[in-house]
Amino acid sequence: MTRKQRRLVLIGGGLSVLAVAVALMLNAFRGSIVFFNSPTDVVENHVEPGTRIRLGGLVKDGSLVRGKGLRVRFVVTDGSRDIPVTYQGLLPDLFREGQGVVAEGALDGSGVFKADTILAKHDATYMPKEVVDALKKSGHWKDDYAQRAALPVSGRIK
Numbered sequence: 001m002t003r004k005q006r007r008l009v010l011i012g013g014g015l016s017v018l019a020v021a022v023a024l025m026l027n028a029f030r031g032s033i034v035f036f037n038s039p040t041d042v043v044e045n046h047v048e049p050g051t052r053i054r055l056g057g058l059v060k061d062g063s064l065v066r067g068k069g070l071r072v073r074f075v076v077t078d079g080s081r082d083i084p085v086t087y088q089g090l091l092p093d094l095f096r097e098g099q100g101v102v103a104e105g106a107l108d109g110s111g112v113f114k115a116d117t118i119l120a121k122h123d124a125t126y127m128p129k130e131v132v133d134a135l136k137k138s139g140h141w142k143d144d145y146a147q148r149a150a151l152p153v154s155g156r157i158k
Contacts, residue, residue: 079140092120
């Protein structure tokens with residue numbers, strides 16, 4: 001075998017090992033590469049208590065309850081299922097009922113989601129694609145959401 005052939009065999013073998021490693025890694029992460037889980041996903045996938053996830057949906061109207069200090073309780077819904085959420089800390093300025101939210105944390109044994117981070121949308125017209133897809137899937141998408149999203153983000157509306 002010549003030097004060139006040995007080098008090609010070595011490079012080919014290395015690339016093969018690398019491809020197998022990448023394939024195994026992607027396969028292992030397939031179920032966990034998710035921007036967030038909707039309440040329906042959490043219920044249907046039987047998420048175990050204590051498992052860290054991102055829960056996304058809309059803050060249900062009338063569910064926001066402020067407690068002592070910075071304690072907050074609210075319900076995240078996708079129109080089909082609801083999950084109660086508790087959080088202690090400062091909420092984003094744009095957090096409000098009827099708006100999209102993503103909460104990071106874990107379910108406790110009683111089915112309450114204990115959030116340690118709350119993410120809200122960054123402007124008045126933005127809605128994450130995953131929230132839009134979840135709303136459309138559950139049949140709660142309103143056509144005026146798309147019209148509001150088409151408005152200019154900066155400047156005055158006359």
